[in-house]
Amino acid sequence: MAALPRSLFSKIWDSHVIRELGADRTLIQIDRHLLHEATSRDAFDGLRRRGLAPKSVAATFGVVDHDPSTQPGRTWMTYLPARERISAMQQNCREFGIELLDVNDSRQGIVHVIAPELGITLPGATIVCGDSHTATSGGLGAWAWGIGTTEIERVLATQAMILRRPKTMRVNFHGSLPAGVYAKDLILAFIGRHGIAVGSGFAVEYAGETIRGLGIEARLTVCNMSIEFGARSGLIAPDDATINYIAGRPFAPSGKLWDQAVADWHHLPSDDGAAFDREIALDCSNLHPQITWGTSPQDVIAIDEAIPDPSTAPVERRSAMVNALDYMGLSPGMRMEGLPIDVAFIGSCTNARLSDLEIAARMVRGRKVPEHVTAFVVPGSTAVKHVAEAAGLDVVFREAGFGWRESGCSMCQTLGGDSVPPGQRSISTTNRNFEGRQGPQARTHLASPAMVAAAAVAGRIVDTRKQPVLF
Amino acid sequence: MQSFTTLTGVAAPLLRPNIDTGTIIASRFMRSRSIDLGEKLFSDWRYAADGSENADFVLNQEPYRHAKILLGGINFGCGSSREAAVYALMKFGISCVIAPSFGEIFFDNACQNGLLPIELPEDVVVSLADAIKRANSAELTVDLLTRRITTPQGDTVGFTIAEDRRTSLLEGLDETALVLRHSDEIDAFRDADRRTRPWLYERSAL
Numbered sequence: 124m125a126a127l128p129r130s131l132f133s134k135i136w137d138s139h140v141i142r143e144l145g146a147d148r149t150l151i152q153i154d155r156h157l158l159h160e161a162t163s164r165d166a167f168d169g170l171r172r173r174g175l176a177p178k179s180v181a182a183t184f185g186v187v188d189h190d191p192s193t194q195p196g197r198t199w200m201t202y203l204p205a206r207e208r209i210s211a212m213q214q215n216c217r218e219f220g221i222e223l224l225d226v227n228d229s230r231q232g233i234v235h236v237i238a239p240e241l242g243i244t245l246p247g248a249t250i251v252c253g254d255s256h257t258a259t260s261g262g263l264g265a266w267a268w269g270i271g272t273t274e275i276e277r278v279l280a281t282q283a284m285i286l287r288r289p290k291t292m293r294v295n296f297h298g299s300l301p302a303g304v305y306a307k308d309l310i311l312a313f314i315g316r317h318g319i320a321v322g323s324g325f326a327v328e329y330a331g332e333t334i335r336g337l338g339i340e341a342r343l344t345v346c347n348m349s350i351e352f353g354a355r356s357g358l359i360a361p362d363d364a365t366i367n368y369i370a371g372r373p374f375a376p377s378g379k380l381w382d383q384a385v386a387d388w389h390h391l392p393s394d395d396g397a398a399f400d401r402e403i404a405l406d407c408s409n410l411h412p413q414i415t416w417g418t419s420p421q422d423v424i425a426i427d428e429a430i431p432d433p434s435t436a437p438v439e440r441r442s443a444m445v446n447a448l449d450y451m452g453l454s455p456g457m458r459m460e461g462l463p464i465d466v467a468f469i470g471s472c473t474n475a476r477l478s479d480l481e482i483a484a485r486m487v488r489g490r491k492v493p494e495h496v497t498a499f500v501v502p503g504s505t506a507v508k509h510v511a512e513a514a515g516l517d518v519v520f521r522e523a524g525f526g527w528r529e530s531g532c533s534m535c536q537t538l539g540g541d542s543v544p545p546g547q548r549s550i551s552t553t554n555r556n557f558e559g560r561q562g563p564q565a566r567t568h569l570a571s572p573a574m575v576a577a578a579a580v581a582g583r584i585v586d587t588r589k590q591p592v593l594f
Numbered sequence: 595m596q597s598f599t600t601l602t603g604v605a606a607p608l609l610r611p612n613i614d615t616g617t618i619i620a621s622r623f624m625r626s627r628s629i630d631l632g633e634k635l636f637s638d639w640r641y642a643a644d645g646s647e648n649a650d651f652v653l654n655q656e657p658y659r660h661a662k663i664l665l666g667g668i669n670f671g672c673g674s675s676r677e678a679a680v681y682a683l684m685k686f687g688i689s690c691v692i693a694p695s696f697g698e699i700f701f702d703n704a705c706q707n708g709l710l711p712i713e714l715p716e717d718v719v720v721s722l723a724d725a726i727k728r729a730n731s732a733e734l735t736v737d738l739l740t741r742r743i744t745t746p747q748g749d750t751v752g753f754t755i756a757e758d759r760r761t762s763l764l765e766g767l768d769e770t771a772l773v774l775r776h777s778d779e780i781d782a783f784r785d786a787d788r789r790t791r792p793w794l795y796e797r798s799a800l
Contacts, residue, residue: 138791141783142776146758150776152783154794161624162676173770178780181797190625207626248794255675255699271677271703273595277770283780285773287756319612320669323698353672355698376793384793419612439668439716443611536621536674545643557614557673559638 128394131360132291132326135266135391139249141283151286154248155182155265156278158221159234160212161189162253166275167215177219178282184243185216185223188233192539193501193528199226202540219279230373232504232530235259235472239343240504242372246361246388251278255350256472256554262343263369264361264391266326269350289355290400292325293393296333298408303588305482306341307474307552307571309333310348311413313405315423322354325401328393329359333407339368340476347473348554351420360392412587414459415556415569417447422556426574426586430457450558451566452548459568459584466549467492467579468561469525470501471535474552474572479503480511483552483576484519489593490580492524498579499526501533501541523580537562550578596708597766601690602735603662606652607723613666614673615700619682621674631678632685653686657732661686665723666693668716671700680707690736692743694719705759708766710738712753722751738764 129137141150158166163185170177177183190205191197199209209226216223224231230241235256238244246264251257253275260267270278277284296309329345337345342359349357359365366385369375376384411425422444424430432455433444448454453462469475469483480500492498500520502508508530511517517527534541535553542562543549549567552575553560556567568584577587623634639651647654653661664683670693671679680703683691689709694716696704704711714722722745726732729746736743738760743751755763762769773780788795 142779146756148758150773150779152780152787161621165677169770181795189621204622204625245794247791253675253677255673269675269699271675271680271699271706273677273703273706273770277773280770281773281777281780282784283773283776285769319672320695323669323695350673353669353698374797376796380793380796384791387791439611446610536616538621555614555616555673557616559620560616563620563638563643 128396130291130393130397130399131264131328131358131391132266133397135247135249136288138247144285147287148285149288151284152249153251153278153282153284155243155250156184157234157238157243157250157252157257158183158185158275159188159252159254160208162272163275164208164211164215165272166279167219169276170219170279173280175280177221177279180220182282183221183279185212185221186231186234186237187212187223187226188231189532189538191226191531193531193533193541195527195529197226197529205539229505232506233472233475233532235347236476236503236507239263240372240506242369242375245369245375245384246365247391251284256347258349258355258357259343259347259472261346261349261356261358262339263365264358264388266356266358268356289326290324291328292322292354292401292403293328293330293399295331295402295404296329297331297404297406298333299336300333300407301410303573304410304412305571305573306337306344308410308413309407310345311415311420311423311569312410314348314352314420315413316405317352317403319351319419319421320353322349322352325354327354327357329357334359335362338478339364340478343476344473348420351554361388412571412574414574414584416451416453416459417444418450418556418558419443419447420554420556420569422447424459426460430455430459432456460586462584463548464496464550464578464583465547466543467496467498467575468534468549468551468553469572469575470503470533471553472503473554475501475503475507477507477510479552479572480507480516483572484516485592486573486576486587486590487523487525487580488519490523492579493582496579496582498524499528501528502530505530525579534561536560543567550575550584595706595766595768598689598708598710598738598763600735600737600739601662602733604657604660604732605663605665605722605726605734606658606661607665607726608652609665609667609720609723611667612669612672615671615676615679615697616674618671618679619676624676624678630685631682632687635682635686661688663690663692663734663736664688665719666691668694670696672697675699677703677707680704680709684709692719692722705763706769708763710736710763712736712755714751714753718751725749
């Protein structure tokens with residue numbers, strides 16, 4: 124009898140089952156464990172209390188990304204409130220023999236940016252990190268998800284977790300993205316249409332010709348936003364582009380092991396006829412640039428649409444919409460186009476890779492950020508920063524009046540001393556527009572790097588498609 | 595982990611949908627162990643810019659400032675994976691959240707710490723909130739043994755929770771100790787897997 128067709132997720136799940144424990148629970152092997160200073164401290168203490176050593180230091184990678192200052196010339200001590208956790212991370216990694224990519228390491232960066240960039244993320248691997256955006260690594264065909272601190276301790280101690288098998292969802296994106304429309308717009312549009320909890324309980328596979336046509340960095344952006352509709356993990360099947368991307372990266376296999384790995388990865392994509400618990404399709408051929416108006420990623424519209432009216436919205440969403448409009452200082456029927464901004468932020472694990480900075484640089488070249496606007500770029504990793512500098516992008520941004528910073532999580536969530544002042548309006552390439560996310564009373568609009576860059580130099584929200592590239 | 599069997603205490607209604615873990619505890623309060631997480635719970639809603647209490651916020655009102663149970667809206671605890679959101683609720687004194695649905699990571703983190711997350715249909719959560727407001731006492735009794743909630747009026751509402759989660763909460767089970775008991779099987783799996791997928795076990799750059 125022929126084997127049943129399986130999905131990418133099912134293949135990864137099946138190859139990591141250590142043992143079925145009954146009552147829908149399975150002991151699953153964890154291949155890669157990423158640690159950062161913001162969520163791992165208590166886990167190390169727990170390990171110490173148990174008198175245990177990490178099960179596999181080779182599978183474990185530490186990085187300092189959340190807390191450090193992003194100011195040029197920073198050290199780990201530059202931002203005073205960050206010292207306690209960074210110092211604990213340094214001591215813990217030293218004591219337990221875990222390699223730490225510290226603040227001034229050339230490989231440092233936001234954990235979800237460096238994991239693919241350094242070849243830590245590999246197709247078919249199980250990857251966890253105490254961070255909800257861990258699904259980013261799914262863009263290379265890994266099953267990657269965010270865990271809590273108690274679970275970090277467990278994975279350190281055992282390289283295993285007891286899990287319930289998630290349901291599977293496939294989202295099929297069709298059509299090619301129009302000019303000025305990017306991966307960020309695609310995923311925001313999906314969240315806007317289906318809501319921020321549609322993925323809860325699912326492992327999501329992104330498929331379709333639109334996804335196949337995306338570069339690897341854009342695929343990482345799509346997977347990064349999985350948690351913003353409730354999905355703990357999101358995956359894209361590896362293809363030749365994936366394999367070319369990984370080849371030669373520092374922690375990627377080489378020589379005979381590389382050949383063996385690639386042969387294995389070719390078997391990962393979902394088989395024809397594989398069953399999914401849910402399938403959703405989205406046509407991207409007429410997509411417009413997206414921008415959020417409210418305090419949830421599902422509060423999103425196309426740049427040329429009006430802000431919706433709560434009184435005509437589904438009953439269960441009305442009060443949240445009214446609260447959101449009040450918090451954001453906006454009214455139903457208003458246009459986002461033309462809305463003045465105070466802050467423009469290009470950074471985060473969602474949209475601060477080289478391709479994002481290249482797109483943004485094209486929009487700002489030859490233009491100036493108005494006096495009243497604060498704009499800065501925080502590259503996703505130190506390596507991204509260096510490559511961007513070699514290409515002269517830092518000069519483009521600086522000449523336009525942007526700050527050019529060191530890598531870290533920064534203004535995505537009020538870290539490293541970077542925040543949006545109370546009541547100010549920010550347009551941001553990040554992933555969350557929750558109340559207070561970028562600072563108490565800060566007003567955040569999520570958009571693509573092109574939209575954020577275009578707004579930064581215009582001093583107001585604009586339709587990136589209408590702003591010509593100067594040279 | 596702390597066990598959960600039964601709990602009688604004030605229940606506070608906070609029925610807004612999509613309350614994210616960053617609203618429960620903001621990242622700036624997680625940087626130092628000298629910060630009291632319970633004091634900073636829901637900080638942006640609870641305090642004005644000058645640090646004074648916002649009288650409109652439910653946890654600043656009597657009797658809700660003594661809440662042990664929270665009634666929440668759909669998708670409670672969505673967003674960031676921070677387990678500190680659970681620590682902050684527990685430090686404040688809340689060890690049960692009743693909501694129509696939860697963010698997955700929050701739900702798991704709650705179960706790992708002895709905070710009981712109860713999923714009930716939205717109309718039932720709203721009726722529990724109404725029951726509290728109608729009564730002289732805002733107390734609910736949550737019994738995990740019988741899987742029942744009793745209102746101040748003496749009405750009972752049943753709830754379900756996966757049996758293994760229930761057992762683990764009742765016993766205050768240490769799941770890490772449970773996994774450690776499978777160490778031999780984990781080792782055997784890794785030895786075999788190393789032969790089929792050696793590239794995941796060799797670190798080329800060190």
